[in-house]
Each structure stands twice: as C-alpha cells, then as structure tokens.
Amino acid sequence: MHIPQALTIAGSDSGGGAGIQADLKTFQELGVYGMSVITAITAQNTAGVQGVYPVEMAGIVQQLHSIGDDLQPVAVKTGMLFSAEIIREVAQAVQAYGWTTLVIDPVMVAKGGSVLLQEQAVQALIQELLPLAAVITPNVPEAELLIGRPIRTLAEREQAASQLIDMGARAVVIKGGHDTSTAQAIDVLYDGRSFHYVEGPRIHTPHTHGTGCTYSAAITAELAKHNDLLTAVQTAKAFVHAAIEDGLGIGSVHGPTNHFAYRQRRAVR
Ligand SMILES: Nc1ncnc2c1ncn2[C@@H]1O[C@H](COP(=O)(O)OP(=O)(O)OP(=O)(O)O)[C@@H](O)[C@H]1O
Ligand SMILES: Cc1ncc(CO)c(N)n1
Numbered sequence: 001m002h003i004p005q006a007l008t009i010a011g012s013d014s015g016g017g018a019g020i021q022a023d024l025k026t027f028q029e030l031g032v033y034g035m036s037v038i039t040a041i042t043a044q045n046t047a048g049v050q051g052v053y054p055v056e057m058a059g060i061v062q063q064l065h066s067i068g069d070d071l072q073p074v075a076v077k078t079g080m081l082f083s084a085e086i087i088r089e090v091a092q093a094v095q096a097y098g099w100t101t102l103v104i105d106p107v108m109v110a111k112g113g114s115v116l117l118q119e120q121a122v123q124a125l126i127q128e129l130l131p132l133a134a135v136i137t138p139n140v141p142e143a144e145l146l147i148g149r150p151i152r153t154l155a156e157r158e159q160a161a162s163q164l165i166d167m168g169a170r171a172v173v174i175k176g177g178h179d180t181s182t183a184q185a186i187d188v189l190y191d192g193r194s195f196h197y198v199e200g201p202r203i204h205t206p207h208t209h210g211t212g213c214t215y216s217a218a219i220t221a222e223l224a225k226h227n228d229l230l231t232a233v234q235t236a237k238a239f240v241h242a243a244i245e246d247g248l249g250i251g252s253v254h255g256p257t258n259h260f261a262y263r264q265r266r267a268v269r
Contacts, residue, residue, distance in 0.1 A: 005033045006224040007067060007099070008217065009090055010079030010107075011040040011052075011116065017256025018044070018110075018210030019079060025259040026217035026239070032224050035073060037063040039090075040082045042116075046209055046251025049114035054082050061089050068097035075134075075224035077103040077216055080116045084124035091128040101223050104129060104136040104169075105216035108145065111209065111254060122146070131168030135229060137216045138164075139175045154188065154197075161190035171229055173198075173219075177211055189233050198233050200241045207247040207255035214257055215240040238262065 006027050013019035020036050027034035039060055043051035067073070076099040081087050094102055106125060108117045117125070122145060130136060130146075144151050147163045151174075161172040176186040176199070186199040218239040222232030242265055243257035250256055 003033045004224040005073050006220050007035045007073035007076045009037040011042050012038050013042055013044045015045040018213045022210040022213040023217040026214050027221050029259055029263050030221035032221040035067055035071060039086050040080055046255050047253040048112035049110050060086060064093040068093055075101040075220045077220040079105050079213055080107045083118050084121040087121055087124040087129055094132050101134050102132050103216050103220045104133040105212060106138050106142045108142050133169040135171040136164060136169045137173045140178045143174050157188045158195055161188055165192045173233060196230055198237045200237055203244045205247055208244055209254045209256045211240055211257060214243055
C-alpha cells in the first residue's frame, strides 16, 4: 500500500486545537501519514497561551536529521518557529534533504496576542526560509509585517502577494479570516501568473482556535497527494470551513475547530 507522507515542523499546543496537534489531526483526516519536528512546547488552552518553552537546539536538529536520514515526506509545512536560530536550522535541513514542496505558515502571534515568533526572527524568516517556499500562507497582519506596509483592500492584498513572490516564494495565499469587512472569507492565491479568489461564507463564531494551522496542514496534505496547488487550496478551504462550522464546543473561551467534520460530511453524502 502506498500512503502519502507529510511532515510538520511546528510548536505543540497542549490544548490540541492548533500547532502540531492540529497538523497531525488534519493529515490523518485527509489520509496522509504525518510526521513531526517539535520546535517549542506551549502551555496553551482555549483561553490563551500560558507559557512558551522552546525545545533545545540539539533536540530540534536531531529530530530533523532523524526524519531526513530515514523518511521521505513528499510535502513539508512549517508553523511556529519561534527564533532566528531555529529558522536557520530548518532552512538548512529543507535544502539538505530536498524538501521542495514546502508550505510556510508564518505563524507570529497567537489569537490572544502571545508571541510565537520573536521580533528579531522576522528578518531570518524573510531571508532564509521564504525563498524556499512552494507556498507561503500569511494572514493579513502577517503579510503586513513581511512586506512592511499596511494592507487594506483586496487590490492591496494582490499587490502584497505579488511582492511576496518577488521576495522569493513560488506562490502565496493571503488569508481573509481577519478581514471582517466582507461577508465572504476570501483567500487570495497568487502563483506568479494568475490570481484566484478561494472563498466561502464567513461563519460568526468565537471558536476559531487553530484555523490557520488546520488550513495550511490541509494544503500540505493535499500537496503530499500530488494535487496541484489550486486544487489543494480549494480542498483546504472546504476542510477548514467544515471544521469551523461544526465547532466542537470544547473549552471555555476560543474553542478548537472540528477536524472530523470534513470527512464525516463526505461519509454521509
Ligand atoms: N469566521 C470564519 N468563517 C469562515 N472562514 C474562516 C473564518 N475565519 C477564518 N476562516 C478561514 O480559515 C482559514 C484560516 O484563516 P485565518 O485568517 O483564520 O488564519 P490565521 O489567522 O493564520 O489563523 P490562526 O490565528 O489560527 O493562526 C482561511 O481559509 C480563512 O478564510
Ligand atoms: C503552537 C501553536 N502554533 C500556532 C498557533 C497559531 O494559531 C498557536 N496558537 N499555537
């Protein structure tokens, strides 16, 4: 039996809704074998982040080698990378092991405001990792930090996507979850040739913990199955939409999304 394989390089969310946990659940739901390199442990729940504990560098490097020396992920994603030092080691491994189908989710702050990427690491992300991206998936505030100016309109989002291509990414998805000015949640995909608007109705709910991780993990899983990027992004959008819509009602504040929902809906069709 051939099983598609994917790797996530990200932080652990003890609450299970974001980070490594969201990634592995998403891979599994989409029929993909998941592997992980844990960069940091967060003590986290639906109320916020209570603590951040980066894994010691030797432990991160060894996880990268353990995977690269033995296993062959077809697609790889990065999430929380925390420091410039971690970014550098990840960029080196990505090049050394030829992980060319690289999805970069440039995780910077958690929804409650906790720092998941140190300020001084943004330049390392731009210079060392971004040029290796098959696709980078910033939300609007992350894209603003990467390009260094505000993004207000969809036209400005298209310009930002184009600038991120000039900075070295092969494709860009600027996500619309944060732009509450439109009734649709619109994600702008640009591959350097054409723009695609991948959209769905905005769901009014506070329970969106881990949406970004889940979405980029779904794109990674679909790329691991050798789907083209537009198809992967469309499937990821359907996956995260179902996950938000069928929220689990877990936790007291910003609950996690429902990683079972997409597969359950397809099963009853
Ligand atoms: N309320 C919503 N209704 C429908 N879709 C949404 C909603 N919020 C986010 N999305 C979708 O979820 C996906 C992730 O986008 P989002 O902008 O939430 O990412 P993010 O801010 O990086 O998430 P996170 O805070 O978990 O890092 C996108 O496809 C976006 O359009
Ligand atoms: C570990 C981790 N990664 C990413 C996010 C962003 O949602 C989070 N809250 N926690």
